[in-house]
Amino acid sequence: MGVSKDQIYTCGILTLSDKGSRGEREDTSGAMLREMLGEAGYDIVAYEVIPDRQELIEATLVSWADTRGIDLIVTTGGTGVSPSDVTPEATRNVIDREVPGIAEAMRRASLEKTVQAVWSRGIAGIRNETLIINLPGSKKAARENIEVVLPALRHGLYKLKGGSADCGVPDSH
Ligand SMILES: Nc1ncnc2c1ncn2[C@@H]1O[C@H](COP(=O)(O)OP(=O)(O)OP(=O)(O)O)[C@@H](O)[C@H]1O
Numbered sequence: 001m002g003v004s005k006d007q008i009y010t011c012g013i014l015t016l017s018d019k020g021s022r023g024e025r026e027d028t029s030g031a032m033l034r035e036m037l038g039e040a041g042y043d044i045v046a047y048e049v050i051p052d053r054q055e056l057i058e059a060t061l062v063s064w065a066d067t068r069g070i071d072l073i074v075t076t077g078g079t080g081v082s083p084s085d086v087t088p089e090a091t092r093n094v095i096d097r098e099v100p101g102i103a104e105a106m107r108r109a110s111l112e113k114t115v116q117a118v119w120s121r122g123i124a125g126i127r128n129e130t131l132i133i134n135l136p137g138s139k140k141a142a143r144e145n146i147e148v149v150l151p152a153l154r155h156g157l158y159k160l161k162g163g164s165a166d167c168g169v170p171d172s173h
């Protein structure tokens, strides 16, 4: 079965936060992402808040991609340089192919807002037919990053699932 131009893609939001996982901080970033991606037409089928533990992050990403077949996984948190920040390492360990342009675009736009954007080490990549994107943890930073690439995502998801419409044709998928 091929991918259709009107495909509704599934999406999982994974929040990495020690405080959040202990119930010590409300996950306003995850809530914002659920709303934003839901409004953008994604079917939000998974949402979890887990601590910054690399093996747990990897296991969750693998399960969401391989067992549940989720099309798009967006992570928030754990991209910085604190000793506990391991989201990029976990993501790198589970992807087959990196998509550097996504992180490049987000950091370039973020640097227009704050020089502190240099501290996000987030990456993006593909595992089988799942696209995984790392965002920083604060609600402001997560929004400022996802809004940069959101308009591009449907095209990439379509292509990574084997869609064959021409890239140059506007709204062809
Ligand atoms: N899920 C979240 N929802 C809302 N705000 C968040 C969330 N995660 C992080 N933040 C905010 O972004 C800031 C930077 O995030 P960072 O992950 O470095 O915080 P932290 O307190 O060290 O992490 P942790 O939540 O893992 O204990 C936090 O101090 C907090 O203000």
Ligand SMILES: Nc1nc2c(c(=O)[nH]1)N[C@H]1C(S)=C(S)[C@@H](COP(=O)(O)O)O[C@H]1N2
Pocket (backbone or CB within 6 Å): 076, 077, 078, 079, 080, 081, 085, 109, 110, 111, 113, 114, 116, 117, 118, 119, 120, 121, 135, 136, 137, 138, 140, 141, 142, 144, 145
């Ligand atoms: N657009 C944008 N990017 C941003 C920020 C921000 O406020 N806006 N904050 C930065 C800061 S202060 C940090 S420490 C890093 C990493 O955040 P994380 O550890 O919560 O993932 O994201 C950076 N990226």
